[in-house]
Amino acid sequence: MNIMQINSNSLYNIGNSYNIKLNERETLVVEDDPLDKERVEAKKLSKKREKETQKAEEIQKKSQPNELSKDEERLVKDLASRDSEVKAHEAAHQSAGGGMTGAASYSYQQGPDGKMYAIGGEVSISSPKGSTPEETIKNARQVVASAMAAGSPSPQDFAVASSARMMEIQAQQQKTKELQEQRDAQTAYSTTATPDLTQKDKNFPSLDISA
Numbered sequence: 001m002n003i004m005q006i007n008s009n010s011l012y013n014i015g016n017s018y019n020i021k022l023n024e025r026e027t028l029v030v031e032d033d034p035l036d037k038e039r040v041e042a043k044k045l046s047k048k049r050e051k052e053t054q055k056a057e058e059i060q061k062k063s064q065p066n067e068l069s070k071d072e073e074r075l076v077k078d079l080a081s082r083d084s085e086v087k088a089h090e091a092a093h094q095s096a097g098g099g100m101t102g103a104a105s106y107s108y109q110q111g112p113d114g115k116m117y118a119i120g121g122e123v124s125i126s127s128p129k130g131s132t133p134e135e136t137i138k139n140a141r142q143v144v145a146s147a148m149a150a151g152s153p154s155p156q157d158f159a160v161a162s163s164a165r166m167m168e169i170q171a172q173q174q175k176t177k178e179l180q181e182q183r184d185a186q187t188a189y190s191t192t193a194t195p196d197l198t199q200k201d202k203n204f205p206s207l208d209i210s211a
Contacts, residue, residue: 068112068113075111075112076111076112076115079117080117082117082118082119083118086118086119086120086121087104087106088150089121089150089152089154090104090106091104092150093125093146093149094146096145096146096149097123097146098142098145098146100125100127100139100142101123101125102123102124103123103124104121105121106120107121122156125143125146125147127140127164127167129167129171130171133172133175133178134171134175136167136174137168140165140168141164143160143161143163143164144161144165144168147160147164148161
């Protein structure tokens with residue numbers, strides 16, 4: 001209840017939502033209109049229900065994806081197929097890498113349904129030279145196996161495999177060279193270590209033993 005004092009000569013505009021009466025003390029008392037209070041409460045309740053309805057609609061909208069057009073559905077299907085293909089491709093590289101491959105990284109595209117789909121990927125692979133030709137050959141063959149593991153190798157896969165095969169050829173040549181050097185060293189050692197029995201040692205004169 002709002003109470004205010006006014007003079008008899010004063011004119012106040014207090015609106016249409018109030019009842020005005022004089023109490024026993026001849027003080028002007030402004031009381032809220034009961035009907036107006038009901039209207040205010042009804043309005044508050046209506047707004048509350050409106051917010052609850054809007055919130056429920058938003059939850060339902062999030063739980064149920066928007067309907068897609070036929071073209072959008074085809075695009076989503078193609079993106080999902082590409083996503084599976086890319087991830088299977090990189091997984092094949094990793095599986096055949098024998099610990100020489102790193103983690104896969106992907107490039108993504110957002111579909112009409114709001115989801116992200118992998119449309120490209122790569123896996124790093126190391127091709128270290130070994131401490132021996134045999135070890136280098138082993139590493140090179142592992143790289144080739146990893147590069148060609150996917151069902152449909154990419155041009156980059158072929159390039160990596162070709163580089164690894166060249167490394168294997170060079171290691172094979174090095175191995176052949178080392179084996180030849182070992183044979184030559186063995187031959188030279190055999191030649192110098194075996195005495196010539198056809199020559200007589202000058203320090204020991206021959207003896208003519210007759211019966």
